[in-house]
Amino acid sequence: MRSVQPNPQSRGKILAAAGELFAEKGYEAVTVRQICTRAGANVAAVNYHFGDKESLYKEVVASLVAFAGRAASESHTGSAEQQLRQFISRYLHGLLGADRPAWSLRLMQREFANPSPALKLIVEAVVQPTERRLRGIIGRILKLSPASTSVRLCAHSVIGQCLHYKHAQPVFVHLWPDLWGKPDRVDELAEHIADFCLAALRGMARSKKGRND
Amino acid sequence: MRSVQPNPQSRGKILAAAGELFAEKGYEAVTVRQICTRAGANVAAVNYHFGDKESLYKEVVASLVAFAGRAASESHTGSAEQQLRQFISRYLHGLLGADRPAWSLRLMQREFANPSPALKLIVEAVVQPTERRLRGIIGRILKLSPASTSVRLCAHSVIGQCLHYKHAQPVFVHLWPDLWGKPDRVDELAEHIADFCLAALRGMARSKKGRND
DNA sequence: GACAGATTCAAACACGTGTTTTAAACTGGT
DNA sequence: ACCAGTTTAAAACACGTGTTTGAATCTGTC
Numbered sequence: 001m002r003s004v005q006p007n008p009q010s011r012g013k014i015l016a017a018a019g020e021l022f023a024e025k026g027y028e029a030v031t032v033r034q035i036c037t038r039a040g041a042n043v044a045a046v047n048y049h050f051g052d053k054e055s056l057y058k059e060v061v062a063s064l065v066a067f068a069g070r071a072a073s074e075s076h077t078g079s080a081e082q083q084l085r086q087f088i089s090r091y092l093h094g095l096l097g098a099d100r101p102a103w104s105l106r107l108m109q110r111e112f113a114n115p116s117p118a119l120k121l122i123v124e125a126v127v128q129p130t131e132r133r134l135r136g137i138i139g140r141i142l143k144l145s146p147a148s149t150s151v152r153l154c155a156h157s158v159i160g161q162c163l164h165y166k167h168a169q170p171v172f173v174h175l176w177p178d179l180w181g182k183p184d185r186v187d188e189l190a191e192h193i194a195d196f197c198l199a200a201l202r203g204m205a206r207s208k209k210g211r212n213d
Numbered sequence: 214m215r216s217v218q219p220n221p222q223s224r225g226k227i228l229a230a231a232g233e234l235f236a237e238k239g240y241e242a243v244t245v246r247q248i249c250t251r252a253g254a255n256v257a258a259v260n261y262h263f264g265d266k267e268s269l270y271k272e273v274v275a276s277l278v279a280f281a282g283r284a285a286s287e288s289h290t291g292s293a294e295q296q297l298r299q300f301i302s303r304y305l306h307g308l309l310g311a312d313r314p315a316w317s318l319r320l321m322q323r324e325f326a327n328p329s330p331a332l333k334l335i336v337e338a339v340v341q342p343t344e345r346r347l348r349g350i351i352g353r354i355l356k357l358s359p360a361s362t363s364v365r366l367c368a369h370s371v372i373g374q375c376l377h378y379k380h381a382q383p384v385f386v387h388l389w390p391d392l393w394g395k396p397d398r399v400d401e402l403a404e405h406i407a408d409f410c411l412a413a414l415r416g417m418a419r420s421k422k423g424r425n426d
Numbered sequence: 427g428a429c430a431g432a433t434t435c436a437a438a439c440a441c442g443t444g445t446t447t448t449a450a451a452c453t454g455g456t
Numbered sequence: 457a458c459c460a461g462t463t464t465a466a467a468a469c470a471c472g473t474g475t476t477t478g479a480a481t482c483t484g485t486c
Contacts, residue, residue: 010463026327029241032444042465047445049463113326114239115383123388149392153405157374160381164373167380170328175336179362192366196413199420203412223433245474255435260475262433 023103080140226252236316293353
């Protein structure tokens, strides 16, 4: 119908569309035809610009790492307990927020459960810095070394609770629609998780004093 | 080479092989040829016995529901806190244990994150009874109604921590090989989660007394 | 032993996938 | 206006998928 209008930013559009789709459905479930349709490009564009589907995925992960790595090194402020609240809130918003950096955390979560060779990169550039930061906060609360096993386990207790609401999202929507309908549900969830974890950490810090650990 | 030896339990073998594979890799990632190879059957067997791949999956879910539904109604004993420890230990062993009912919990977890029409069945037959039981235990500890929002959120804090170690298993193996090498790692994890949650619940119960909630 | 029904087998089918091909269109420089 | 290099387009390719086919084989019964 209309004459062909060239799109010099086709590469970028494909990269963006691929990021959304990979995060949404996973690597295998997304077809290059879907990506190109969303990007308004031809099927062959993926192979022309990126070589093949796998290389495109690697570039998506690379851009994710560059972005999320920056976010992971954002500093928190206030007391250790306030910092933990901030951490949880940011993390949960990244997972569940509609606006936000969008798909980056979601794609990472997919990599965790269904790893590809790109996992190593993500772990080193994002997961480890994030875990280090969280262990630092928890270490201060528990008055233990950030490297201790207790702190490490507690850090995963925090992260596990956050990720749960992403992982089981379909179940929640089906099972618990009232909370999921509210617009500020994420803040409520973040507040609960923070309350829960801080209560746990205070209790563990107290009971630790008795023994020598 | 050898003459064809008929296998009258071919149907059952396919069902078992399909269960393992679906739990391991997910519905889409498993091919009927893989299933039939593992079951020692011909490719056409699945369509002969079950009609198509989707019906086979439904039967797998049905057998899962029958089994896991029974397990979900097993009773716990002792004080509320002991019951919580039991609950966490059983749940985690079901997720991570090598021996155990094997794939049932793993397949459910896959349904949660990537739901099919079978999700509704699983939720009603397994998830809701499990959640009810857990809410009962937590309600007794917090001295609150099992239906209250606080109890519900705490229940998901417990379950979320358990599921995390399944979801992120590949990351842990890559990032934390020392704990993951130990044979009784599951017991250690269960103990930590129970300690963490009980500390949290005691703390929340205490702080609840001050206000009126 | 022979028959009828149930089951298994190898082969083929229709379709969707990632990828490649080949020609056309665009772009900027002269 | 022309031309080389870059980008896009439609079609076709090779392959893996779930499924179907029709013949061969087994099973139980007479």
